[in-house]
Amino acid sequence: MMSQNNLSVTDHILGSYKSLKNKIMWFNYYRKAYRKYFEVIRKDLRNQYPFEATLLSKERILLNSRDKTALFALLAVNKDIQYDITNDMALIKYSSTKSQEKQIKLYGITQNLDAILVFGKDGTYDNLPMNRKTVVDIGACTADTSIFFTLHGANQVIAVEPYPKNFEMAKKNVKENNLENKIEVILGACGSTQSSITVDPNYSSSMRSSLVKSKDGISIPVVTLEQILEKCDSDNPVLKMDCEGCEYEVILSASQNILRKFSHIQIEYHSGYRNLKKKLENSGFSVSKILSDNALRGHISAIRHDI
Secondary structure, eight states: OHHHHTSOHHHHHHHHHHHHHHHHHHHHHHHHHBTTHHHHHHHHHTTOOSEEEEBTTSOEEEEOSHHHHHHHHHHHHOTTOEEETTTTEEEEEEESSSSOEEEEEEEOTTTOTHHHHHHTTOOTTTTSOOTTOEEEEESOTTSHHHHHHHHTTOSEEEEEEOOHHHHHHHHHHHHHTTOTTTEEEEEOEEOSSSEEEEEOTTOOOOTTOOOOOOSSSEEEEEEOHHHHHTTOSSSSOEEEEOOTTHHHHHHHHSOHHHHTTOSEEEEEESSOSHHHHHHHHHTTEEEEEEEESSSSOEEEEEEETTO
C-alpha cells in the first residue's frame, strides 16, 4: 500500500500520538457542549442517529448526523460564533488585523465544519502568503478558505470544487459576502489530464467527500493545473490543495515547470506525504510537514527556492 511506504516509523508513532491527542480534545469539546455527554458519545460511536440531546444551555436539539453532533461541540468552544440552526448559517466576526473586523456569513456549516476551524484561527494556513496574491484553491468545498484568503489580502482566488452541492453553497457564500469580484468558483475536478467525470448532483457532499464517479448524473470537467494557471491574473500564484486524495495524481504527474509557476504550495495529504515531498523538492521547493491529524493525514508546506 502507498501509505505504508509513504510514512516513516517516526511518522507512524507521532501520528498515533496526535490521533490520541485529538480524541482527548474532542472528548473535552463534547463535555463542554452536552449534558450527559457520555451518552452522546456512545450513541455517536454506535451511529444511533437520529437522537435528541440536551446542550449545557438546557436547549434540546435533534442530532441527525455525526457532523451535526460535532458542530455543537465546536460551537461550545467558539462562543463568538452565532449559529442559525434553521438556515445552517454562521455569523462570524473575524479580524485579519487588529484594526479591521468583518462579519462573515457562511451557509452550509454542517457540511463543512472546517469553516469554523479556519475562522477560529487554528493557524492552518499561516504559512501561506496571501496579501496581493492570486490563490488557487483546489477543493474549495463551501468557499470558506477562499473567503479567508481574500480577508488576508488575496487579490484573486480561483476556487475549484467538484461536487454540485458544495459548489452551489460556495457560490452562495461568495455572493452573501460580496466577493464575486475576487473569487471565481469553478465546478470541476482537478486531475492530471483534461477530461470529464459523471457525478451525482444529489449526493450529500461534505468536507470529507472524495470524488467518486457515478453511473448516472451530470458531467463535470476535469481540469489540469496548467488550465487553471491560465486564469491567474498575476505571476507566482499560491496553491492550496485539500481534495481528499487527488493531490497524488495532480502533483506527481505535473511537470516541474508547471509546479514552479507557484511560489508557495500547501497540501493536505491523506495517505502519507513522502512521495509528494520528493516530487516538490526535485522541482525546486523546500518542503516541510507543518501539521498532522494522524499518521496518514496532515499538511505539508512548500516554498520555491528562489522566493
